[in-house]
Amino acid sequence: MTFGGGGLDRASGIRMDAPRMGALLTGGKAQILPMWRGKPLIADEGRNRLGLVPHGHPVLAEMRGAPVFLGFLPDSGAPVFAADMTGWEPTGVDAAATAAFFDPSEQHHPALPMDHRFAELRGVMARLTPVEAEIAATARGILTWHETHGHCARCGAGTEPEAAGWQRRCTACGAHHFPRTDPVVIMLITRGNEVLLGRSHGWPEGMYSCLAGFVEPGETIEAAVRREVEEETGVRVGAVRYLASQPWPFPASLMFGCAGEAETAEIRVDPNELESAQWVTREDMVAVMAGIHPGIRAPRQGAIAHYLLAMWLAGQTD
Incomplete structure (x- = not known):
């Protein structure tokens, strides 16, 4: 990564x-x-x-x-x-x-x-x-x-940078503001010999990736994994475990890579969240990662989704 x-x-x-x-x-x-x-x-x-x-x-x-x-x-x-x-x-x-x-x-x-x-x-x-x-x-x-973040979230006045660019201070109320990082879960959801992949609206043609979503206030990483997968595809997830993380500055996320075990197989895509989703076999995923699959493009090399899928194919996610 x-x-x-x-x-x-x-x-x-x-x-x-x-x-x-x-x-x-x-x-x-x-x-x-x-x-x-x-x-x-x-x-x-x-x-x-x-x-x-x-x-x-x-x-x-x-x-x-x-x-x-x-x-x-x-x-x-x-x-x-x-x-x-x-x-x-x-x-x-x-x-x-x-x-x-x-x-x-x-x-x-x-x-x-x-x-x-x-x-x-x-x-x-x-x-x-x-x-x-x-x-x-x-x-x-x-x-x-x-x-x-040129304006104060508390009073609306302008803010000025300080601390070598790592803070902003409100010129009116004096409030200090700090760089934002949004926690995001990204999930390697498997069911036997298959992995669940989704495609967002507007992505390059054929590109599929692991499902992902923002962690909500008051929510654990594990709960966010289960909620996001069920919201987007209708698939229920049981056991969840953390694997790895990656800063993702597009624009300001920290990706928490997790593995989850699906308890159901039926996919019901929420069209507001995804364009499509599908189960992909290990054999097809080998072709996807090699760039020779006729209908699916792999996540970008260097991204945590590519890393998670490569680790799954190599049997190194335990």
Whole structure:
């Protein structure tokens, strides 16, 4: 899985030290990741590495707000920041593409080399190193939060960033607001030799994945698994166990991967939740994961759904 376990030293204890943050940013070692509308800067078209730039680079002239401190790189100890480039307006943007489930378009800034471009994170995530993937996910999540939380949820007044970008403070009532993470359960539901897969509205043609849904207030992970599966497909689930987790910054989720044993087989799809759902045999799932199934496409490589299905096929979910 991508996005977790990269070893980034987040150094949360120094975020309130504004003089030190300033020194880290301007001290000559800082690496800054520009992000445009949730897309990280990707360098070297053949290798797909993050396009980290130094403080003062011309591309940052169009940065919106101050950079957010992400932490220290585990190999070099260099401080790394994220910069919001949403204010930049490239020419020839395909509005339909940028609004799609997956945006295949890429944008090149004139201040950067030709092999540097802003690209959809889901399209390159599996080719990034673990620490690069963690940096990109953290940057996307925190910058999206800033973009959507410019006003106080208590009184409606404007808020300002502080703590190196990890808090927002209301300018009127003084309330402090912190980055949001939404807990989501994603379920490997099996019944003998079959696994339950669903398809959401608007997904790419043929794409199916494990069922998933948000955990509600006052609800356990296990209860959320059972409720979501029954709501979406009518299938009742018995025993549930936790397997693994993954940060998923689209826009701000933490995925709790679980295995559940189905007690019923009949599928009754809720059309408000899913486009379709089906039981898939282990033999068919091998073809799906190999990319040769005629009607089903596997979840994206690097996503927890792909990981859960691969572990099930390998018999490693116990």
